[in-house]
Amino acid sequence: MRTLGVLLIAPFLLASAQALAADGADLYAKSCRRCHGAEGKSDTTMGAKLEIPPVAGQEAASVVEAVKAGGRRHSRPAENLSDEELEAIGTFVEAL
Numbered sequence: 001m002r003t004l005g006v007l008l009i010a011p012f013l014l015a016s017a018q019a020l021a022a023d024g025a026d027l028y029a030k031s032c033r034r035c036h037g038a039e040g041k042s043d044t045t046m047g048a049k050l051e052i053p054p055v056a057g058q059e060a061a062s063v064v065e066a067v068k069a070g071g072r073r074h075s076r077p078a079e080n081l082s083d084e085e086l087e088a089i090g091t092f093v094e095a096l
């Protein structure tokens with residue numbers, strides 16, 4: 001019975017994890033890519049100019065923290081994104 005339950009629920013869990021990842025990718029592209037680059041290497045014009053460190057692979061929680069801490073460069077994303085959206089972005093960045 002238990003196995004059956006897990007089997008029935010697994011596709012839903014997978015689908016929602018994918019939705020979250022897709023969201024994170026989309027939000028990242030809109031709010032972060034300009035400075036941090038598609039691959040999170042910060043190898044952009046802005047990145048070079050501001051000497052931005054790469055973000056790819058950083059733990060989701062510290063990504064969220066870095067944005068929430070605000071600072072001049074992050075004030076706009078910090079104000080415009082919900083906790084949920086920031087977490088989706090964090091998960092995306094950690095997987096880069």
Ligand code: HEC
Nearest residue numbers: 031032034035050052053055062063066067071073077089
């Ligand atoms: C306008 C350019 C800009 C945008 C847009 C931007 N950042 Fe940043 N980010 C920076 C700069 C500059 C730094 C370097 C530290 C600082 O000045 O705050 C930084 C630092 C970081 C760091 C810490 C890196 C480290 O190792 O210290 C993380 C994580 C980060 N950004 C994530 C994000 C995420 C996620 C987004 C999108 C929601 C984002 N940033 C949007 C410019 C930007």
